Amino acid sequence: MRIFTGSAPAPRLNTDFPIRRKLLLSTMMLAMAALVGRAVYLQILDKDFLQDKGDMQHVGVVSVSAYRGQIKDRNGEPLAISTPVQSIWVNPRQLKDSEQDKLTPMARILGFPEKELRALLKKEKDANKRFVYLRRQINPDIAEKVKDLEITGVYFEREFKRYYPAGAVSGHLLGFTNIDDIGQEGIEHGYEHILRGQPGKKRVIKDGKGQIIKDVENIEEAVPGRDLILTIDERLQYLAYRELQNAVIQNKAHSASLVVLDAKNGDVLASVSQPAFNPNNRKELSSNRYRNRAIVDSFEPGSTVKPFVIAAALDGGYIRPNTMIETHGVYHLGRNVVKDVHNYGTMDLTHVLQKSSNIAVTQIAMTMPPEYFWGIYNKLGFGTSAGVGFPGEASGSLLDYQGWHEFDQAILSFGYGVSTSILQLARAYTALADDGIIHSVTLLKRDEDPDAQRVFKPETARKVREMLEHVISKEGTAYQARVEGYRVAGKTGTVKKATAGGYSDDKYLSVFVGMAPASNPRFIIAIVVDEPTSGQYYGGLVAAPAFSRVMAGALRVYGVEPDGMENMHLLLSKR
Template sequence: MIQLQGALYPWRFRLMLGLLALMVGAIAWRIIDLQVVNRNFLIGQGDARSLRRIPIPANRGLITDRNGEPLAVSTPVTTIWANAKELQTAKEKWSDLAAALGQNLHTLSERLETHANKEFIYLVRGLTPEHGQQALDLKIPGVYGIEEFRRFYPAGETTAHMVGFTDIDDHGREGVELAYDKLLAGVPGNRQVIKDRRGRLIKDIQITKNAKPGKRLVLSIDLRLQYLANRELRNAIIENGAKAGSLVIMDVKTGEILAMVNQPTYNPNNRRNLQPAMMRNRAMIDVFEPGSTMKAISMSAALETRRWKPSDKVEVYPGTLRLGKYIIHDASHSEGPVLDLTGILINSSNVGMSKVAFDIGGETIYHLAQKLGLGQPTGLDFPGERVGSLPKYRDWNKADTATLSYGYGLSVTAIQLAHAFCVLANNGKMAPLSLIYVDEAPKTTQVIQEDVARTMQSMLQQVIEAPRGVFRAQVPAYHMAGKSGTARKTLIGTKGYAENSYRSLFAGFGPMSDPRYTIVVVIDEPSKAGYFGGLVSAPVFSKVMSNTMRLMNITPDNLPSTQQIDDKLPAVTTKANGWRG
């Protein structure tokens, strides 16, 4: 019967044999294809299950001062992470893990239970390599380590506002670290390793891409001057019961910022109790009315018109000047009813300065202030930096002209004010500002006529050295020039001024034989011994400039002559011949 059926349907039998042959052939071809022709597919699938690429962290670029002193360095640290799902199988070792990481067992257990289904969670970041290795040596399943880098700032709070800091992922967040983040950040590399299905390292195969470290950045600051400025500013804040302050030292010739400090400050290595106010780089962010320091610029504008010369006289009696409903006052009694232009600066006469400004016009002062960079971007591109304001009016009435001439109605930063005085000190030439070390003389622009700048240097020298000058700003053995200022603080959200709230200012430069350095001191809300700039800020200028001359080995230009020394020596009689000298 069976034979009969096979004979009756031979095509079915052949069909089945043919199908089986095709299946065997397809399987054989697939085996050949995978193992010989297209073998990379299986290799890729195998690698995908065992071959891993582990990132190699890049070392962030070193930041130094102009003399090579480190300001920001990267140190290796270990980050401990966990496969929480895998750790669930080793709960008996959680107590050992908590002890090794210095964490509370209950807190750690809660985290691991909450993230029980996750294969990656950070346990702790930024451990020292030794501390991290202690945790890894426990050989707890599911606990792994990553090599990273963490920023350390050797100068601490002294350079905090300028250098800034990085976040936990080593990205710049403040200061130079943020401004030059792309330059400082390195390019991570990676290496190939083989891991088992539990993520354990089986074999380190090769480095596929080398990590490229960030570039080194050399700042313009001198760490010695930075320490000096920070110390003297801090002492001044304490002595005067002030709220805050800033101090800037600049190189007159190159435009480099040699020191920039603010108080209050903070420690970038420990930011646990950091308050936002401490992070303010006030020298670049806080804007204020420059007060009488502006008179140096206004007087320069008057001299440039050639309508005025230093010996010209102005009547300032009785020390007040009415302009409609406004009355201009001189802060102190002048040495007479009539003052020459130098006398106006020495006595800081608002009345005298206003009358000069009426003659030359407010727009003349405005244009010079604008060329000096007031109310303009500095070009430093520092994070959060403000440009201040320099108002321009279509019609300059007497009130607007007067207030601008003696430093009200506009706002500047300490950096802008220092830059403007650098131009006066550099014979009218402006060098671009720089936070980066300058290794060759920069290109300068003649902003003020050279003879006018030299005349202003002489006049500002008298502001310090004249009998009624700001004697507290004098520096032993050196001739200095400068101008004090006192500005009332405005009430936030209003157009009025606060009662008994002032900023004390002093801007100066020297030595006068060849001006090299400009210093600006700003003391915010002094409350103990007074608030005038010549009383509060001038002594800080004197101390900082005196030590700057010494540290920078600048030759004195105000030593007494031999004859003066001989005249002061007591007479001496020798017994041998009775000679008296």
């Protein structure tokens, strides 16, 4: 055993181990600090980096577009459909320098000037944008060519684009959607709540470039919009469009509108306006062209209301069918004067309508109490919207009788001081066409009219219809409204346009409303031509010929039996 004595040297401490340990601990702490610093940098200072990478490399949730409901005519023919398209967008922050050469073919495929595309991407990247549309609603085949380039940061979105097979023919009626498939005008806007679907959601897996490579599951199914079945008959719509366009061209008119109604139930079978626009061409979408004049524009109807004055007076017992009216070319009512074009002398009721005498109809109107007279106009729908659910639909105007002066009732009898749309005017004529029953009008197909109501006695309506047949005779104001093989009843209107402080002396509205077959009317057609400038402006010369052609076509399409026996042999010889 070794024994250390005081004389032996003292043992030495090993100081190397503590130093190495300190160095090791210091190194570990520095490494941990670096990791923490990097994490802080990524989480706080480079948050965009994490978001971009996260979008590209994780399971995500994307929206699924909903199919918009179709719009169809009464026979199931498509009027508005949605077709699948692709939209292309880019996240400028994800574009790689190594893929810059791919921008050249992409620009060519998308029809972009390359310099413009590169400038756009640089501008949006500098602005820290992560979402920029390159092209909306393009053909899927074009999108596929871009997809084949495999450019990081370029994405594809499935959407639907609205298409209108009839183009301009139904443009005013249907309206259009915007690029996000939301209704902006017409039926598309008015019935947006029915047509619009509910977008869905699905969980997907994206690849390193951010492209969807696999659907994982549906979180929420997209709910398609509901289809709309209209009362419109596409065949009559085409016919009405063509003839109204011809009327505007031939008469060098500013505009025009025309409505075809089913006389028995108020269904709107056709509704057209000029000038027209094609909803498939967004470059044409200017407010002065896409306004549906047939429904949203109102005007003073002029002499087309005279049949209602006579019907009201007959129904109320204020005149009789054999009543004779004295006219002398001029009629004084207080300090006001009513005039006729000619001095017609003594007239029966048929000739009052045939010659369209303002003096005679004024005298008839003044036999009725204001409240009763106003009540008939009110029941006929004047001053009240037709209620077809169309955006901006006109109500027209009808002053309450309590505010009338004596002359107000007089001018109302020949269609001034009251305003209406051509649709409202056509609706009023259902009260004559369906033996005294007025029908509500509709653009949506229905089984029956729940709002039909009686305005006139059946015999009164039939009697006035007989009188209106004489308007279509050679001695009447609308000989050009005749339809071979059929009895036609109708009334012309030639209206001076209102101007600031009075009425124009050279601007007119040419109006005609008629029905056929007069013995049992099937259709009512109302047409107004605004500011014809070719030399003629009377309703019987400007509007009546277009009525005749549309009515003849409608009767032929529906196979309605002729009731005009005097022309039957001519009709049969042509078959």
